[in-house]
Amino acid sequence: xxxxxxxxxxxxxxxxxxxxxxxxxxxxxxxxxxxxxxxxxxxxxxxxxxxxxxxxxxxxxxxxxxxxxxxxxxxxxxxxxxxxxxxxxxxxxxxxxxxxxxx
Amino acid sequence: xxxxxxxxxxxxxxxxxxxxxxxxxxxxxxxxxxxxxxxxxxxxxxxxxxxxxxxxxxxxxxxxxxxxxxxxxxxxxxxxxxxxxxxxxxxxxxxxxxxxxxxxxxxxxxxxxxxxxxxxxxxxxxxxxxxxxxxxxxxxxxxxxxxxxxxxxxxxxxxxxxxxxxxxxxxxxxxxxxxxxxxxxxxxxxxxxxxxxxxxxxxxxxxxxxxxxxxxxxxxxxxxxxxxxxxxxxxxxxxxxxxxxxxxxxxxxxxxxxxxxxxxxxxxxxxxxxxxxxxxxxxxxxxxxxxxxxxxxxxxxxxxxxxxxxxxxxxxxxxxxxxxxxxxxxxxxxxxxxxxxxxxxxxxxxxxxxxxxxxxxxxxxxxxxxxxxxxxxxxxxxxxxxxxxxxxxxxxxxxxxxxxxxxxxxxxxxxxxxxxxxxxxxxxxxxxxxxxxxxxxxxxxxxxxxxxxxxxxxxxxxxxxxxxxxxxxxxxxxxxxxxxxxxxxxx
Ligand SMILES: Cc1cc2nc3c(=O)[nH]c(=O)nc-3n(C[C@H](O)[C@H](O)[C@H](O)COP(=O)(O)OP(=O)(O)OC[C@H]3O[C@@H](n4cnc5c(N)ncnc54)[C@H](O)[C@@H]3O)c2cc1C
Ligand code: FES
Numbered sequence: 001x002x003x004x005x006x007x008x009x010x011x012x013x014x015x016x017x018x019x020x021x022x023x024x025x026x027x028x029x030x031x032x033x034x035x036x037x038x039x040x041x042x043x044x045x046x047x048x049x050x051x052x053x054x055x056x057x058x059x060x061x062x063x064x065x066x067x068x069x070x071x072x073x074x075x076x077x078x079x080x081x082x083x084x085x086x087x088x089x090x091x092x093x094x095x096x097x098x099x100x101x102x103x
Numbered sequence: 104x105x106x107x108x109x110x111x112x113x114x115x116x117x118x119x120x121x122x123x124x125x126x127x128x129x130x131x132x133x134x135x136x137x138x139x140x141x142x143x144x145x146x147x148x149x150x151x152x153x154x155x156x157x158x159x160x161x162x163x164x165x166x167x168x169x170x171x172x173x174x175x176x177x178x179x180x181x182x183x184x185x186x187x188x189x190x191x192x193x194x195x196x197x198x199x200x201x202x203x204x205x206x207x208x209x210x211x212x213x214x215x216x217x218x219x220x221x222x223x224x225x226x227x228x229x230x231x232x233x234x235x236x237x238x239x240x241x242x243x244x245x246x247x248x249x250x251x252x253x254x255x256x257x258x259x260x261x262x263x264x265x266x267x268x269x270x271x272x273x274x275x276x277x278x279x280x281x282x283x284x285x286x287x288x289x290x291x292x293x294x295x296x297x298x299x300x301x302x303x304x305x306x307x308x309x310x311x312x313x314x315x316x317x318x319x320x321x322x323x324x325x326x327x328x329x330x331x332x333x334x335x336x337x338x339x340x341x342x343x344x345x346x347x348x349x350x351x352x353x354x355x356x357x358x359x360x361x362x363x364x365x366x367x368x369x370x371x372x373x374x375x376x377x378x379x380x381x382x383x384x385x386x387x388x389x390x391x392x393x394x395x396x397x398x399x400x401x402x403x404x405x406x407x408x409x410x411x412x413x414x415x416x417x418x419x420x421x422x423x424x425x426x427x428x429x430x431x432x433x434x435x436x437x438x439x440x441x442x443x444x445x446x447x448x449x450x451x452x453x454x455x456x457x458x459x460x461x462x463x464x465x466x467x468x469x470x471x472x473x474x475x476x477x478x479x480x481x482x483x484x485x486x487x488x489x490x491x492x493x494x495x496x497x498x499x500x501x502x503x504x505x506x507x508x509x510x511x512x513x514x515x516x517x518x519x520x521x522x523x524x525x526x527x528x529x530x531x532x533x534x535x536x537x538x539x540x541x542x543x544x545x546x547x548x549x550x551x552x553x554x555x556x557x558x559x560x561x562x563x564x565x566x567x568x569x570x571x572x573x574x575x576x577x578x579x580x581x582x583x584x585x586x587x588x589x590x591x592x593x594x
Contacts, residue, residue: 005263005289009162029263031157036262044247044266044350044377051496055349057247058266059493059532061254062151063144064235066527067493081258082144082217084157 017087021046028085035061035068035080038091046070046080050096069094113224114140114190116447117209118231119197119390122150124425124436124443125231126178131444133185140223141182141189142211144196148182149175150233150425151253152433154260168260168285170321171433178437195221200228200390204420227420227447230391230408231440234384234426237405238532239274239481240499242489243345243354244380252282252381265291267377271354273297273342275475276383277432280325280336286379287332294373296329297340297356299363299382300475308470315467317434341365342378343484351378357484364480383475384430385535391427394418401429402469403476405535413453414443422447431468438464482539491540492533494526502540514538 006013013029020026021038028037035058038046045055047069059067063082072078073090076098080091118129121143129141141148147155153175156162166172182189195211202208202224210222236253243249250258250266252274258264269292272283283296312318329336337356343365344355358369386407388398397417398406407429408416416423424443425436438461442453487500505511505520514530514537517523523537524530530537 003288003290005259005265006160008164008167008289009156009160009263010164010167011156011160011162011263013160029160031159032262032264033258036258036264039258039262039264039266049496054245054496055247056245056493058250058258059254060236060251061257062235062251064528064531065251065254065493069527081254 017085019085019087019089019091021091022093026091030085032085033081034070034072034078034083034085034089034091037085038080045093046091047094048096053096069098071098109140109190109223110138113206113226114138115226116140117142117200117207117223117225117228119143119200119209119228120150120231120233120425120427121145121148121191121193122231122233122425122436123152123175123178123433124233124427124440125150125229126182127437127440128229128231128422128424128444128447129189129440130178130181130185131441132448133188133444134181135445135448135450137188137448139189140192140209140225142192142195142197142209142223144194146193148179148191148193150231150436151257152436154257156261156263160263162263167288170324174433174437192221192223197390200394204418207420227422229414229422229424229443229447230396230416230427231423231425231436232387232390232427233436234386234430235531236278236381237383237385237477237535238380239382239477240489240491240533240536241341241343241345241484242486243347243351245490245493246345246347246351247349248347248351248376249345249378249380252279252379253384254381255377255379256282256285259285259289263289265289265377266379267375268292269294269375270377270379271295271297271342271356271373271375272379273299273340273354273356274381274383275299275477276381277322277471277475278381278384280322280329282379282381283334284325284328284332287334288328291377293329293332293334294375295335295337295340295356297342298336298338299341299359299478299481301338301361302336302474308474311466311470314463318432318467341481341484342380343370345378346372351376354378359478360480361478362480363478364483382477382535383472384426386427386429388427389529391416391418391421391423394421396421396423402472403430412458413446414439415446429465429468430472431464435461435464435468477535477539479539491536492521492523492526492530494528494532495522495524497521497523497533499540502537506541511541513541517541 016027045057047056059065068080070080071092115137118125118141197211199210207228342354343357346353353374357365385405397409408423424439489499501521511517
């Protein structure tokens with residue numbers, strides 16, 4: 001088996017928590033961001049762009065690019081790379097500018 | 104970490120950024136008796152280099168992802184030892200600094216989703232805000248799975264995750280080697296590192312290299328890791344396209360000439376499920392620009408703060424250390440932080456070994472910046488449909504037609520005509536590329552201005568930005584003074 005990042009730093013994380021992404025359960029290690037948990041689950045995209053309706057996910061990984069915007073517990077435009085994954089959170093793919101229902 | 108109340112009359116010094124530079128500055132100033140407040144948007148101190156895994160991940164060996172870990176522990180130890188004089192505010196994103204020497208107001212957003220306001224006052228302010236990655240677009244770079252090299256590193260260090268199993272690392276600069284070796288050590292297959300510059304160019308700086316043996320050791324360590332994991336380093340090579348429909352599945356690589364122009368007929372394809380790409384670092388300057396600090400042009404064409412020997416900027420009471428004054432790595436950041444901390448505390452005589460260390464490391468930084476400066480030919484790998492501005496989805500075709508048909512000659516005009524640079528990231532991602540497409544000089548061009556003539560707000564990838572982060576409108580309305588403007592910045 002290949003080595004994992006957890007092996008490399010000999011992490012013994014606390015038991016995983018779970019949140020929902022577009023209705024599906026996603027496991028996260030406590031302390032991970034929403035983006036990190038989504039990467040870990042094999043998902044790379046959680047936003048559709050406004051003009052071209054193209055999939056996007058994390059790019060800069062440090063809060064600078066705003067490509068990773070997601071809807072978190074009903075609030076749009078949350079940076080998934082900064083937001084900690086919390087148990088029971090409702091995460092949804094962000095469509096366009098996140099305010100589609102207002103238009 | 105302390106959280107004591109603000110002293111009457113405010114702090115002596117507010118340090119923005121708790122990376123290596125900010126930590127060194129805060130510790131040093133506090134050791135000399137100043138009351139310091141240290142703010143960072145990240146929950147834990149360390150900055151980009153010493154980004155720590157979240158505590159809950161309980162990593163027994165976080166140092167496996169970092170060189171110089173003991174130096175970091177020493178810095179944290181010094182801040183702890185001076186705890187009664189240092190107030191550390193993690194999870195505080197500073198969006199505005201206003202005022203003048205003797206009375207600065209630092210405004211931050213904090214709390215879940217950064218929607219709570221908090222402000223502190225301080226007599227002097229020091230910017231240690233670091234850098235972000237320079238990105239150059241290529242066809243397919245907006246596909247999920249194409250991520251910043253520094254971004255992949257940051258996600259790995261903080262969250263212990265990888266973007267994929269087979270990751271091509273590409274772009275330019277020494278960070279690529281660090282990223283490739285940590286990705287490989289963490290279990291990713293890295294088929295190759297494509298470096299656009301030519302490493303042989305370093306030979307021209309033999310004297311500078313000889314004076315910085317530590318840097319060579321660092322390079323050799325990365326080299327050894329890469330060798331062990333079978334990672335090939337390909338100089339003068341770039342990813343010229345990424346392919347896939349909903350996520351990246353492969354890349355096309357090509358050889359480059361000395362000006363970074365792709366050489367026709369040299370293309371080949373490599374399968375991968377992620378690409379980590381970056382073309383060096385660009386100083387993060389929004390806040391000091393807002394206060395009117397002057398900048399200079401670095402050897403790679405980007406702007407950095409002008410500082411004097413004591414790390415003082417051109418605005419009284421405002422200091423800077425670390426990558427906001429030029430990209431130079433963690434050791435230089437610490438040396439500058441120490442010097443700044445002493446000077447802010449009124450220590451006029453700096454220790455000579457520290458001054459020599461800074462000079463030596465700066466010479467190395469200049470060599471690196473010159474060697475890895477983007478060549479002018481990279482635009483040769485763009486096609487018309489390539490998105491330049493990721494936020495507003497503006498294509499090369501639109502930017503080129505604004506320049507050719509509508510006569511836009513600078514970034515600001517292109518932005519007004521096409522919306523490129525008008526989105527959430529405020530041109531952090533597209534700035535250098537748009538500047539190049541509207542004809543800004545590149546580092547290998549004949550018309551690079553000398554280091555002192557460039558000023559903020561020019562088309563060098565560092566336009567003045569009014570706010571360093573989008574701020575909920577309600578908060579702007581609540582501010583007692585007028586909303587910050589960029590009027591103080593030189594144009
Ligand atoms: C994404 C990225 C990854 C990197 N990875 C590596 C690596 O693996 N190896 C390596 O040798 N070098 C790496 N570097 C280079 C490394 O950043 C520098 O060598 C070193 O960290 C510079 O130290 P600094 O203190 O100047 O800045 P930084 O370490 O960047 O620290 C700046 C700090 O300021 C904070 N900050 C910025 N703006 C604000 C604001 N408005 N409000 C509040 N806080 C703010 C940031 O959160 C950050 O903590 C990386 C750089 C980047 C950008
Ligand atoms: S990945 Fe860039 S802001 Fe989150």
